[in-house]
Amino acid sequence: MKxxxxxxxxxxxxxxVRDGPLHKRVSGGLRILIERGELPARSILPSERSLAIALCVSRTTVVTAYQELQEEGRIERRRGSGTRVRPPAFDDRETVSALALAGSDTSSSFLDGPLATLDLSTAALPGLPIVAEVAAGLTGADYAALVAQHHGYHPRGILPLRQRLAHWYTEAGIPTSEDEILITGGAQQALxxxxxxxLQPGDDVVVERPTYRGALEVFARSGCRLCEVPCDRSGVDVSALDALASARVPRLCYLQSAVHNPLGTVLSDDRRLRLRQLLRRHPSLIVVDDTSLAGTLFEEEAPPPGFAAPEAPDRVIVIGSMSKLFWGGLRLGWIRASTRVISRLARMKGRLDFGTSLVSQQIGLRLLEYVPEARATRRVQLTRGLTDLTGLLGDLLPDWTWDDPRGGPSLWVRLPHGDATHLAPMALRFGVAIxxxxxxxxxxxxxxxxxxxxALPRDVLTAGVQRLAxxxxxxxxxxxxxxxxxSVTT
Structure with missing residues (x-):
């Protein structure tokens, strides 16, 4: 693995790792990755020069770090074959597959804790107070009713919650029955x-550019071949998608319809209609990620959730979640699809966990009665934060540019030059993670x-942008x- x-x-x-001399930070970070198995035995590490450029340090810093790890017996360096992670002497077999261990993923910031004094690397939203109020409102009788449900295993999800979500989709113009809803432990499990x-290894999967980081990781782990189509202020470029689908016939297209992560855009009505028309011409599955419940939209009127295609009911799958609107700690999401698709996915889910927490489902069911209030709270919270952030960027980093989002918790910012991957380690030295x-x-x-x-307090945003500047x-x-x-050396 390279x-x-x-x-x-x-x-x-x-x-x-951000304390001590730079070479100690590099060697310390590599040591942690090797000990965790994130850099498996025999992995090939980059050259000193390329890693120095990526980390914004001198080549000497990386050379010194590599030498320190070589002296410890953690890596080996051979002329002509580069630098590799040295396998342990007692046993060179990995307990967990290298594919599962290697790399950086969405969960890293949650697994390892804050990366810096000020963390601007995660856009997770704080929970709303209404979640605590509703959870505290469950009585002993409510819990007794849950426990009375015999074994408590419901792979599809409890019926009242599925009925409520089906009613919500139906009201939004997508006729849905409870048998077309599967409750999951969050949107990530749904995906x-x-x-x-x-999907099977080797299948072509179309994604937007850019798109949700977690989706890219899931598809990559499945061994799929990823193809990208542009995404702009109106959503996915349907013409480009049509051309690609004609040339490659992808198995699945993963799209975002409500508030796009990370762009903050919304799929336009025109493109929503053209996507339905595209389904008539191509056999691809369409997975519509609508995890925000449109709850982070700045406008009062929300767009319709996902979309349906009566002429191809088995080929449209919609993902929803309560994480963005209410609280990620609920771990409550769902899939809306045809009865046939839901039946098969429910059987798979049952083999994994026998069903999502009944307590979370009961809280979620009651929270759905507070969607309008939650949307209003998020709207105030997010528009205020956006105003604060853009004002700070305009004052301290006037060369940075962006398009104003229509919703969501984050801003997609373009640098006037350079590479943000290389800026990130420099930012850590100033105490801010990006x-x-x-x-x-x-x-x-x-x-x-x-x-x-x-979606952060103003004082945190102020200090964060000052350090970032x-x-x-x-x-x-x-x-x-x-x-x-x-220029001198060439």
Whole structure:
């Protein structure tokens, strides 16, 4: 397994090592990744020069770090074959497959804790107070009723919640029955179920550029071949999708219809209609990720959830979740699809966990009565945060640009030059963690972007952007020095 410099740079940033001399930070981060198995035995590490460029440090810093790890017996360096992770002497077999261990993923910031004093790398929203109020309102009688449901295993989800969600879709113009709803442990589990149930290694999967980072990781683990189509302020470019589907006949297309992560855009009515027309011409599955419940939209009137295609009911699958609107800690999501598809996915889910927590489902059922209030609260919270963030960026980083989002918890920002993957380790030295845009595309072509959250207190945003501005100026000087050095050596 070979790791390129940019990939390893992101992995190192997520170890949280930020104390001591630079070479100690590099060696310390690599040591952690090797000990965890994230860099499996015999993995090939990048050259000193390429890693130095990605980390915005001198080549000497990386050479010293590599030498330290070589002396410890953690890596081996041979002329002509590069630098590799040394297998342990007692047993060179991995307990868990290397594919499962290697790399950086969405869960890293939650697994390893905060990466820096100020964390601008995650756009997870804080829970709303109404969640605690509803949870506290469950009585002993409510719990007794749950326990009285014999074994308590409901792979499809409890009937009242499925009926309520089906009613919500029907009211929105998509006739739905409770048998067309499957409750899951969050949207991520929903996506895993769909991927495992509908895809095989080697299948072509179309995604937007950029798109949700977690989806890219799920599809990559499944061994699929990812194809990208552009996404703009109106959503996915349907003409480009039509052309690609005609040439490649993908097995599945993964699209976002409500508030796009990370763009903050919304699929237009015209493109929503054209996607339905596209289904008539192509046999691909369409997975519509609508995890926000449109609850983070700045406008009062929400767009319809996903879309349905009566002429191809088995080929449209919609994912929903309560994480963005209410609280991620509920771990409550769902899949809306045809009865036939839901039946098969429910059987798969039953083999995994026998069903999502009944307590979370009961809380979720009651929270659905508070959707209008929750949307209003999120709207105030997010528009205020967006105003704060854009004001700070305009004052401190006036060369950075963005399109105003229509919703969501984050801003998709473009750098005037450079690579956000290389800026990230520099930002960590100034005490602020950021997430580079490369992780939101299959081919890392969005390197000149980064995603910045704004659902944070103003004092946190202020300090974060101030540190980020200092890091940007240091990075720009470093980049200029590298360019000058390269022009001399060539």
């Amino acid at each position: 790791f390129d410099a940019d990939q390893l740079s992101v992995m190192l940033s997520e170890t949280g 895993e179920l769909i991927t495992n149930g509908c 997430l580079p845009g490369a992780v939101f595309s299959a081919d890392s072509t969005t390197k000149d972007y980064l995603r910045l959250p704004y 200092a890091a940007w100026h240091a990075y720009s000087r470093h980049e200029a020095a590298d360019i000058d050095l390269h």
